[in-house]
Amino acid sequence: MDPLSDVLSLLKPRSYIARGFDVGGDWSVSFHKHEGIKCYAVVSGECWLAVEGVPAPVRPVAGDCFLLPHGRPFQLASDLSLPPVDPIPALRAAQHHGGIAVLNGGGGCCIVGGHFAFTGHHADILLGMLPPIVHLQKESDKAAMRWALDRMMQEMLDPQPGASLIAQHLAYTLLVQALRLHLADSPRGSIGWLFALSDKQIGAAIAAMHNDPARRWTLHDLAEYVGMSRSSFALRFKETVGTSPMEYLTRWRMLLAGNRLTGTGDSISAIALSLGYESESAFSTAFKRVMGCSPRQYTRSGNPAPPSLPPVFADGSSLAAAHFA
Numbered sequence: 206m207d208p209l210s211d212v213l214s215l216l217k218p219r220s221y222i223a224r225g226f227d228v229g230g231d232w233s234v235s236f237h238k239h240e241g242i243k244c245y246a247v248v249s250g251e252c253w254l255a256v257e258g259v260p261a262p263v264r265p266v267a268g269d270c271f272l273l274p275h276g277r278p279f280q281l282a283s284d285l286s287l288p289p290v291d292p293i294p295a296l297r298a299a300q301h302h303g304g305i306a307v308l309n310g311g312g313g314c315c316i317v318g319g320h321f322a323f324t325g326h327h328a329d330i331l332l333g334m335l336p337p338i339v340h341l342q343k344e345s346d347k348a349a350m351r352w353a354l355d356r357m358m359q360e361m362l363d364p365q366p367g368a369s370l371i372a373q374h375l376a377y378t379l380l381v382q383a384l385r386l387h388l389a390d391s392p393r394g395s396i397g398w399l400f401a402l403s404d405k406q407i408g409a410a411i412a413a414m415h416n417d418p419a420r421r422w423t424l425h426d427l428a429e430y431v432g433m434s435r436s437s438f439a440l441r442f443k444e445t446v447g448t449s450p451m452e453y454l455t456r457w458r459m460l461l462a463g464n465r466l467t468g469t470g471d472s473i474s475a476i477a478l479s480l481g482y483e484s485e486s487a488f489s490t491a492f493k494r495v496m497g498c499s500p501r502q503y504t505r506s507g508n509p510a511p512p513s514l515p516p517v518f519a520d521g522s523s524l525a526a527a528h529f530a
Contacts, residue, residue, distance in 0.1 A: 208402060209384065211415045212331055215464055217324040218242075218377065225317030225361060226296060230309040233282035235289035241322040242332060243273040244380040246354050250314030255280045256337050263340050268347035268354075270383050272339035274332040283313060304361035304372060317357060319376030327460060334397045339387045346386045353378045398453065401445040406431040410442065414454050418461060419481035422454055459495040462488070466504045473500045 206214065218241075225248070251266040256279045265271055273279060280289050296306045305315070341350070357375040360368045384399075391400050402408040410427045420426075427450050428438035442450050458480045465476050477488030492500050 206415070208398070208408075208411050208415045209381075209388075213381070215460060216328055216331060218321045218380075219324050224304050224306070224319075225315065225358075226292075226306040226308055227302070227311035227313075227315040228283075228308040229311050229313040231283050231287060232309060232313070233280065233284065233287035233289040234292035234295075235280045236278060236292070238278050239273075239276045239320065241276070241320060241328070242380070243318060243320050244270070244376065244383060245273075245316050245318030246270045246350065246379060248315040248317055248354065248358055250312075252314045252316070253280075253282050253285045254338070254340075255282075255285055259337050263338060265340065265342070268351070270341045270346070270350055270354075270379060272335065272380070272383055272387070273337070274335040274339065275337045277337060281316070302362060303364050304368070317354070317361065317376075319373065319380065321377070321380060327463075330460070331399070334399045335387070339383065341383055341386050341390075343386075343390070346390075349386060350379055350382050353382065396445065396447045398446050401442075404441070404445055406433055406438070407442055407445050410438070410450065411446075411453070414450075414457060418454070418458050419479055421481055422450075424450060455491055456495055459492055462492060462500070463496060463503060466500055476500075 227249075245265075247265045247267050247269050249267050251264060253262050253264055254271060255262040256273065257277045259277075262285060263271070282289065295308055301307065305317070341347075353375050357372055357379070360372045360375065388399060388403055391403070398411060401411060409431045413427065413430055414422060424439055425435055428435040431438065433441070439449065442453075446453055448456075462476050462480060465471050466473075471479075473489070474485045477485050480488065482488035482491070489500055492503070496503055498506065
């Protein structure tokens with residue numbers, strides 16, 4: 206797999222929902238703090254979006270997509286000066302057209318999306334690299350997401366057997382596509398592993414480490430692999446990723462090890478060997494340095510200490526409200 210797919214697989218995103226609402230008239234709703242990431246798309250109309258701690262609101266219009274990765278409370282409205290209401294009672298009482306809750310007769314603004322929780326540890330290795338709002342509004346971005354969005358609406362409005370599962374997978378597709386587009390649009394100079402993927406040579410080096418984490422990579426090996434001198438490669442990697450290649454490799458190995466320690470019955474020695482360590486003691490020393498505890502303590506702990514890769518900065522209509530919130 207590629208590095209972004211690797212990280213998403215490690216975090217095990219699980220869709221709470223793939224739902225939406227169509228609202229008419231004057232309206233304003235507020236949503237509480239949430240875990241994980243929310244990914245929404247405006248199907249028709251437009252609205253205002255205000256997120257706690259973000260000075261300026263944004264105005265998504267038809268075809269726009271926005272991600273809310275930090276879990277902050279937020280408000281959606283036709284007019285932000287209107288007092289917001291809790292959407293849960295209204296959504297529970299609303300008429301439903303397939304997977305779409307219809308409020309105030311609908312026809313003003315239709316929004317669909319998904320709420321993704323991460324069942325793996327260390328969600329901050331992805332979410333910590335994103336701003337409070339990722340707003341995708343370029344026409345080329347909209348075109349890239351249009352097929353998945355149109356198909357998702359079709360599954361919601363005319364549910365067939367398996368529609369809920371298909372809609373959730375389409376919501377996941379929108380999430381991954383939005384992350385791709387955000388990566389492509391990020392300004393030059395953004396620091397972190399995610400943004401480094403857009404650098405052809407540094408991205409290739411990261412992919413090589415992900416593809417073969419057990420290999421005894423050296424700085425010379427990686428530089429030669431991507432066709433750079435050792436000194437130039439080391440400098441650019443540090444500038445774009447925020448850490449050295451060997452530090453990045455060690456942290457990635459420890460994330461993989463932590464996932465196996467809590468998710469499989471593999472022994473510590475087997476995990477150590479599979480990640481390129483000649484002895485359990487060498488592996489344990491590296492693990493404790495990165496993770497803050499020994500492998501055995503990590504396995505016993507119900508709340509392991511999170512390391513990080515370098516950052517920059519089912520359903521029935523009666524459940525729709527809880528799902529969308």
